[in-house]
Amino acid sequence: MIKIAVDRDKCQNYAQCVLEAPDVFRLNDDEKLEYTGDAEDDRLADLESAADVCPMQAILITRA
Amino acid sequence: MANQALLIVGASIAGLRTAESARRAGYKGPITFVGAETHRPYNRPPLSKGLLRTHGQGHEDVAFPLRSGLDGVDWVLGAPAVALDRAARIVRDANGRDHQYDALVIATGLSPKPLPIPDHGLGGIRVLRTLEDAVGLREVLTPGTRVVILGSGFIGCEIAATAAHAGAEVSIVTQSRVPLERALGPILGAELLRRHEAHGVRFYCGESLFGVVGDTNVERVILTGGVVLECDVLVVAVGSDPQTSWLQESGLDITDGVLVDSGLRAITTEDDLDRRVVAVGDVARYVNPLFDSIPRRVEHWNLPTETGKRAGQILAVQLAGGDADALAATPFAPLPSFWSDQYDANLLAFGMTYLADRSELVAGTPDTECVTEYFRGENLVGVCGIGMRSAVQSYRSRFVVPVA
Numbered sequence: 001m002i003k004i005a006v007d008r009d010k011c012q013n014y015a016q017c018v019l020e021a022p023d024v025f026r027l028n029d030d031e032k033l034e035y036t037g038d039a040e041d042d043r044l045a046d047l048e049s050a051a052d053v054c055p056m057q058a059i060l061i062t063r064a
Numbered sequence: 065m066a067n068q069a070l071l072i073v074g075a076s077i078a079g080l081r082t083a084e085s086a087r088r089a090g091y092k093g094p095i096t097f098v099g100a101e102t103h104r105p106y107n108r109p110p111l112s113k114g115l116l117r118t119h120g121q122g123h124e125d126v127a128f129p130l131r132s133g134l135d136g137v138d139w140v141l142g143a144p145a146v147a148l149d150r151a152a153r154i155v156r157d158a159n160g161r162d163h164q165y166d167a168l169v170i171a172t173g174l175s176p177k178p179l180p181i182p183d184h185g186l187g188g189i190r191v192l193r194t195l196e197d198a199v200g201l202r203e204v205l206t207p208g209t210r211v212v213i214l215g216s217g218f219i220g221c222e223i224a225a226t227a228a229h230a231g232a233e234v235s236i237v238t239q240s241r242v243p244l245e246r247a248l249g250p251i252l253g254a255e256l257l258r259r260h261e262a263h264g265v266r267f268y269c270g271e272s273l274f275g276v277v278g279d280t281n282v283e284r285v286i287l288t289g290g291v292v293l294e295c296d297v298l299v300v301a302v303g304s305d306p307q308t309s310w311l312q313e314s315g316l317d318i319t320d321g322v323l324v325d326s327g328l329r330a331i332t333t334e335d336d337l338d339r340r341v342v343a344v345g346d347v348a349r350y351v352n353p354l355f356d357s358i359p360r361r362v363e364h365w366n367l368p369t370e371t372g373k374r375a376g377q378i379l380a381v382q383l384a385g386g387d388a389d390a391l392a393a394t395p396f397a398p399l400p401s402f403w404s405d406q407y408d409a410n411l412l413a414f415g416m417t418y419l420a421d422r423s424e425l426v427a428g429t430p431d432t433e434c435v436t437e438y439f440r441g442e443n444l445v446g447v448c449g450i451g452m453r454s455a456v457q458s459y460r461s462r463f464v465v466p467v468a
Binding site: 013015019056 | 403405410412457
C-alpha cells in the first residue's frame with residue numbers, strides 16, 4: 001500500500017495534483033482539496049507525479 | 065553501459081527531476097550533481113512568501129525529498145561550474161576540479177539582474193534568488209523599515225506583500241502602469257494595484273531609478289521623475305538572466321539561454337545537435353508547439369519538472385544505445401502553469417499570458433474572485449483566475465497542439 005498525506009498548513013488548494021491522480025485527489029464544492037489516504041502500489045508513478053507538481057510541496061507519498 | 069556517467073550541473077529542481085526520470089527510465093550508472101550553492105535542491109517559490117515571513121525556517125523547510133533511486137549520487141556543492149569542454153567531455157568547477165561526463169545536464173537556472181545603475185558599493189541593496197538571499201532579506205523586513213522595491217513582477221509584488229505584512233513601509237518603483245502588467249495585463253494589474261495600496265504599499269508607476277545615495281548604506285533613492293524616497297533597503301527585482309557564462313567557450317548557442325531541440329538537446333552555434341548535452345529548467349530555450357514555433361525561455365515553476373522528466377528519459381535511452389532521436393521527435397508541448405499569493409489574492413494561471421495582446425474578464429469580479437482570458441489575435445494563449453480554481457482548471461483541455 002501507498003500512504004498519502006497532505007500538509008494542510010502548506011496546501012493552498014492549487015489542485016495541480018488532481019490532474020495527475022484524479023482517483024486520489026479532488027476539489028470539493030468549496031474548492032478545497034480532498035484526498036484518499038491510501039492507494040494500491042501500482043499508483044506509485046502517478047502519485048509521485050502529483051507530489052512533484054504540487055507548488056507548495058505539501059504532498060508526502062510513502063510506501064507502507 | 066554501467067560506467068556511463070551522468071553529470072548534472074545545477075543542484076536544482078530541474079536537475080533533480082532529470083536525475084529521477086533517468087533512473088525511472090532504467091539508467092543505473094553514476095550520477096554527479098555539481099552545484100554553485102551549498103545546498104541540495106530546494107523549492108524556491110516559498111522564498112518570497114512563507115519562508116520570507118517565517119523566522120526560523122531554513123533549508124529543511126523547503127528541501128525536496130530525495131527518492132530512494134538517488135541514494136548514492138555524488139553531490140559536489142559550493143562549486144560553480146566555470147567551463148565546458150565538449151570535445152573532452154569535461155566540466156571544470158570553480159575549485160579547479162574536472163568532471164568527466166558521458167551525458168551532461170545543464171540546469172544552472174537564472175541569476176537576478178543587478179541594479180541597472182551604479183550602486184557605488186552601497187550596502188542595503190538586495191536581490192532575491194537563493195535561500196541565503198531570502199534569509200538575509202527576512203532579517204531586515206522589520207516594522208518601520210523603509211523598503212523600496214524596484215520592479216513589479218511576481219517577485220517584486222510578493223516581496224512587497226510579505227514586507228507589508230511584516231510592518232515595513234513599502235514602495236514599489238516600476239516602469240509599468242500597473243503591477244504585473246506584462247504577465248497579467250491591465251485588468252488584473254489594476255486589481256493587484258488596488259489590493260497592494262489597500263495594504264499601504266505605495267506605487268511609483270512609469271518611473272525608474274535615477275540614482276542611489278548614502279554613506280555606507282543606501283539612504284535615499286532618486287527617481288527619474290525627481291521624486292526622492294527615503295530608503296533603508298532597496299530590493300532589485302527587475303528580472304533574471306540565464307546562468308550561461310560558464311558556457312561561453314562551449315560552442316553551444318547561448319543566445320538568451322541554451323537553445324535546445326524538442327528533446328531538450330543542445331544546439332551548437334553551427335546548428336548541430338549535441339546528443340550528449342541537454343538543458344532543462346529556466347536556462348533552456350525551446351519551441352512550444354502549443355503557442356508557435358519561436359524558441360523561448362519560460363520561467364514558470366512547473367517547467368523544470370516537465371523539461372527534466374523528458375530530458376532524463378531521453379538521456380537514459382541515449383546512454384543505453386537506444387533510439388533517442390525517435391523519442392525526441394515526439395511533440396514536447398508542456399502547458400506552463402503558475403500561481404502567486406499576495407495578501408488574500410490566490411492567483412492561478414495556465415498558458416503564456418504575456419504573449420497576449422488583450423485580456424478579457426469572463427467570470428466574477430476582480431475585487432472578489434474572477435477569471436480572465438488572454439488572447440493573441442483570435443487565439444487563447446492563457447487564463448488566470450483570482451480564486452475560482454475549478455473554473456481555471458477546466459481551461460487546461462483547451463490548450464492543444466494544432467494539427468499540422
